[in-house]
Amino acid sequence: MTSLVPVSGLDTDPAERARFDAWARVLEDVACDEQGEDHDAWSAEELRGLEGSASKRRLQVLALDGDEPVGAAGVIAPLLDNEGTAQLFVAVLPAHRHRGVGDALVRWAVGEAHTLGRTTLHAETQWGADTDDDPFAGWVERHGFEPAQTVLRSDLPVHEGEVPEPVVADGYRLETHVDAMPEADLADRAFLARRMSTDVPLGDLELAEEEWDEERVRGEDERTRAMGRRVVSTFVRDLGSGRLVGYTSIQCPQATPHLAFQHDTLVTREHRGHGLGLALKLANLRALAQALPEVRTVRTWNAEENAHMLAVNRAMGFRPSGRLRTWQRHLDRG
Numbered sequence: 001m002t003s004l005v006p007v008s009g010l011d012t013d014p015a016e017r018a019r020f021d022a023w024a025r026v027l028e029d030v031a032c033d034e035q036g037e038d039h040d041a042w043s044a045e046e047l048r049g050l051e052g053s054a055s056k057r058r059l060q061v062l063a064l065d066g067d068e069p070v071g072a073a074g075v076i077a078p079l080l081d082n083e084g085t086a087q088l089f090v091a092v093l094p095a096h097r098h099r100g101v102g103d104a105l106v107r108w109a110v111g112e113a114h115t116l117g118r119t120t121l122h123a124e125t126q127w128g129a130d131t132d133d134d135p136f137a138g139w140v141e142r143h144g145f146e147p148a149q150t151v152l153r154s155d156l157p158v159h160e161g162e163v164p165e166p167v168v169a170d171g172y173r174l175e176t177h178v179d180a181m182p183e184a185d186l187a188d189r190a191f192l193a194r195r196m197s198t199d200v201p202l203g204d205l206e207l208a209e210e211e212w213d214e215e216r217v218r219g220e221d222e223r224t225r226a227m228g229r230r231v232v233s234t235f236v237r238d239l240g241s242g243r244l245v246g247y248t249s250i251q252c253p254q255a256t257p258h259l260a261f262q263h264d265t266l267v268t269r270e271h272r273g274h275g276l277g278l279a280l281k282l283a284n285l286r287a288l289a290q291a292l293p294e295v296r297t298v299r300t301w302n303a304e305e306n307a308h309m310l311a312v313n314r315a316m317g318f319r320p321s322g323r324l325r326t327w328q329r330h331l332d333r334g
């Protein structure tokens with residue numbers, strides 16, 4: 001008999017903390033099954049940190065068979081924007097699949113999203129780089145989800161050669177920061193984050209512009225620091241207006257000092273076509289090698305249709321290492 005038990009990373013009671021750790025371990029074991037040892041699941045401590053965010057509400061359950069953890073699920077509901085959407089995730093340990101645990105978890109997740117008034121639901125599947133065939137497509141389709149976007153995951157081995165020095169177009173300047181960035185730039189950073197949410201290809205995903213201001217940037221930066229993540233970012237400043245018009249950022253978790261993750265890269269529409277994207281990325285990789293010499297691999301995700309970013313990444317030596325698909329379901333249609 002499967003039971004579903006709520007878990008929260010904010011709970012301080014030792015028994016509840018152990019349950020949360022078991023929930024995080026299910027997610028990690030499933031990621032390891034899909035991706036191998038160098039998987040990119042968040043650690044339990046990082047997941048605790050994410051739950052502190054004021055911009056998203058997180059609900060989570062652990063599926064138990066007796067006392068044994070067999071599955072995990074969650075609902076992430078944005079609170080500042082996209083209030084009609086929610087992201088769901090469901091994971092069942094390989095040895096316990098095909099026994100209805102996944103169905104029970106997705107029914108819980110859809111029910112919670114519905115209660116929160118969310119009508120557009122998103123979910124992700126992940127698998128290896130060698131095939132286009134998503135092994136979990138049949139299952140998500142059974143639950144009324146349709147494919148919305150396919151994303152290529154790529155890895156760059158670092159320290160295999162010197163990263164070339166970036167060439168910066170006239171009228172622009174690159175500025176790199178490790179961990180904190182200057183307070184004076186937070187408003188520009190918020191503007192870029194807002195743009196990032198809609199200037200990147202979204203496939204068929206129905207997502208609206210995100211609400212970002214200085215306070216949200218500060219809050220997210222504080223949480224990242226509290227999680228022990230290191231951050232290397234490079235910005236490009238338009239010397240004419242004095243404003244930041246693009247950025248790229250890499251984060252490295254404490255638990256995997258050898259594996260870092262590429263986060264946003266954006267050059268605003270008005271400043272594209274000057275090679276600023278490549279310049280940003282080269283400068284940031286050079287800074288990463290200096291600041292965090294233990295990093296061996298940088299991992300990135302790009303939408304299949306994002307031909308320009310994929311070309312930049314290929315030129316830098318990134319190679320495909322996996323695939324991810326985002327699925328969408330409407331509760332208020334058909």
Ligand SMILES: CC(C)(COP(=O)(O)OP(=O)(O)OC[C@H]1O[C@@H](n2cnc3c(N)ncnc32)[C@H](O)[C@@H]1OP(=O)(O)O)[C@@H](O)C(=O)NCCC(=O)NCCS
Pocket residue numbers: 030088089090091092093096097098099100101102103104123124125126135136137138139140142
């Ligand atoms: C997808 C997943 C959650 C399914 O878990 P599960 O416990 O095996 O699912 P269930 O047993 O509840 O499945 C119920 C039905 O779906 C079918 N099913 C299960 N996995 C399937 C798959 N990969 N493809 C097609 N059908 C599948 C089962 O046969 C069963 O059908 P039946 O009742 O007619 O026999 C699990 O494989 C998993 O954790 N995958 C990795 C994470 C993931 O991709 N999650 C989904 C997106 S969030």
